[in-house]
Amino acid sequence: MTDQRELPVSLFGTHIGDLESLGGKALLRWSGDAEERWGLNSAVLSRNLRVSLSSTEQTESFFGALLPEGRHIERLAKDAKTVSSDLLGILGFVGADLAGALSVGDPRSPTEPQTLSIEEVAALLESASGFLVGGGGSALPGFQRKLTLTRDGTNWIRGNGTVPSTHILKPVDVEYRSSVESEHYVLQIAHRLGLAPFETWVEKIGSHEVLVIERYDRHRSSSGTIERLHQEDAGQALGLPWGxxxxxxxxxxxxxxxxxxxxxxxxxxxxxxxxxxxxxxxxxxxxxxxxxxxxxxxxxxxxxxxxxxxxxxxxxxxxxxxxxxxxxxxxxxxxxxxxxxxxxxxxxxxxxxxxxxxxxxxxxxxxxxxxxxxxxxxxxxxxxxxxxxxxxxxxxxxxxxxxxxxxxxxxxxxxxxxxxxxxxxxxxxxxxxxxx
Missing domain, CATH: 1.10.1070 (Phosphatidylinositol 3-kinase Catalytic Subunit; Chain A, Domain 5)
Incomplete structure (x- = not known):
């Protein structure tokens, strides 16, 4: 179990507050900067967790929902050398590249992004659990195995907490290719209907068939800079319990x-x-x-x-x-x-x-x-x-x-x-x- 500490939380370049432990649960203490920029009760972070208003229930509902579920969070907690209920400990480990535009934890020392060979991507897919660490981290919610990487032309890059990820990779064993092809097919229909304005494809990497999905919560500017777009899922917006x-x-x-x-x-x-x-x-x-x-x-x-x-x-x-x-x-x-x-x-x-x-x-x-x-x-x-x-x-x-x-x-x-x-x-x- 982690000790008592605080984790800074940033959104759109503003320090909006700090996560701290209260009675064994996480609580977001809002900063004056957040209220000054957006005003009391703004839903800029979440429809349920509004500026200057918070409780442990609201905090855990929102921040807990940023993490993987089931056995994958158990594995993530083990890598973070803590337990799956230690929200602060896990977020301190993977908070550099979360869903949306949020970042949690102390700024990482800049680490050079790493261009990966296809063999290195395959090795990462073998252990993919909805997170990737290495001088920074990344996490995605859900039960399915996922990996987040950055795409630059035809190359895969490990951002190491410095460069935001741009794509989600969902690997399955070769015999289950139909499962990723089925999801890809439905997403292609959605794309054609104008409901999913992002690219998807399936490719074989190592021993896996991989559904590759362009992240809709990322935007590459004309200068090539990757910008994070903020989002929350409806479970967070409705304040549903996590886990x-x-x-x-x-x-x-x-x-x-x-x-x-x-x-x-x-x-x-x-x-x-x-x-x-x-x-x-x-x-x-x-x-x-x-x-x-x-x-x-x-x-x-x-x-x-x-x-x-x-x-x-x-x-x-x-x-x-x-x-x-x-x-x-x-x-x-x-x-x-x-x-x-x-x-x-x-x-x-x-x-x-x-x-x-x-x-x-x-x-x-x-x-x-x-x-x-x-x-x-x-x-x-x-x-x-x-x-x-x-x-x-x-x-x-x-x-x-x-x-x-x-x-x-x-x-x-x-x-x-x-x-x-x-x-x-x-x-x-x-x-x-x-x-x-």
Whole structure:
């Protein structure tokens, strides 16, 4: 266990306060500089942890959610020579390169960034646990193994706490390539729909197939400088406890889509014609999640972007895969839609009713849903799917979108598990046509 100490916290170049231990928990003590720059109660850091207002519960909810989950945080704590409940000890170890624009801990001595050979990247992937250290550190939340590196042209660079990371690498063993190809395919659809304006690709590195994702919370300026963009996930914004299953609605009723929608468009007046903009975008995310069979759309898989004036916008779509297609996995939604808990049972009427609960007029929702479904169907006909998924994933997503468009439930009727069928749908994609 760590001793009593303080960790400085910086955001947008301002020292906003210090993390300290209080009764075995972390507490953020705000600085006068933060209040002077943004004012009392500003949400520039978090919708739940506002300037000059904090408690241990709010502090731990926000800062704990920056770290990996499950066995990966246990491993990270071991490397930091502490225990997984020691938030200050872990953040002091990896706080140089967190999600968003935040940095925690004393400034590192400048260490020369290291250009990595492909063999060195492969070695790092072998031990990837959502963090990377070496003269500085990096951490990402979640259960899946991840590595954060900086991309410079065709080279991978280890920033060593000096240069921000620009990409996330998700490695899997070669036999599980279909899992990363499936996520890549859904993200390609989102990219085509304008919901995920970042690049993704899959490549083999060492003994792993790796999904590479460009970070949306980083920006490279015209001068080549990498800038950090601040963000928080909806679990942090809603003040959900960290380190448990509170991100799922079945475990915590506060983790629901209506609550996520309530975080959006708060900066617009009631007469502003764009006041539904982010809520309609959230609706498009939800339509894509249903059509794609992504049951894992929980509170931490929606995020907010904060600019340095405190303005909040919905972050891009991310972290989605057709999990419901796998008959060995549950089809239960992480967040209910209009009270419906099973993804295959969702209809357009449920999507409209859910968004009406967010304050969006039914006619705006209906038009948005129809347009999104048409775009998803077209995307599955244009995007090339890898051979490991082309017989099932495009047809599954297209079929569910077509069912919704026809006023039916999303589910594709079959007496046989869908993955056991020789093929789902007709060979409509370019890759399938070429194979035929």
């Amino acid at each position: 448990a299953n509170d991100k799922f609605e079945r475990h915590n009723s506060a983790a629901n889509l209506r609550a996520v929608a309530g975080l959006l468009d708060t900066n617009r007046s009631v007469i502003d014609p764009a006041r539904y903009g982010d809520r309609l975008k959230l609706l498009r995310y939800t339509v894509l999640n249903v059509a794609a069979g992504n049951t894992d759309a929980h509170a931490k898989n929606f995020s907010l972007l904060h600019n340095d004036s405190g303005r909040t916008l919905l972050a891009p779509f991310y972290d989605a895969a057709p999990l419901a297609l796998d008959f060995s996995l549950s089809t239960a939604l992480s967040m209910k839609i209009n009270g419906v808990s099973q993804l295959p049972d969702i209809t357009v009427d449920d999507l409209v009713a859910e968004s009406e609960g967010w304050g969006v007029p039914a006619d705006r929702s209906t038009e948005t849903i129809a347009r999104t479904l048409d775009e998803i169907i077209e995307a599955t006909r244009k995007i090339r799917a890898h051979t490991s998924i082309e017989k099932h994933v495009p047809g599954y997503i297209r079929g569910q979108a077509q069912n919704l468009n026809a006023g039916k439930r999303a589910r594709i009727s079959s007496a046989i598990p869908l993955m056991a069928l020789p093929r789902l749908g007709t060979p409509d994609t370019l890759a399938e046509q070429a194979g035929s």
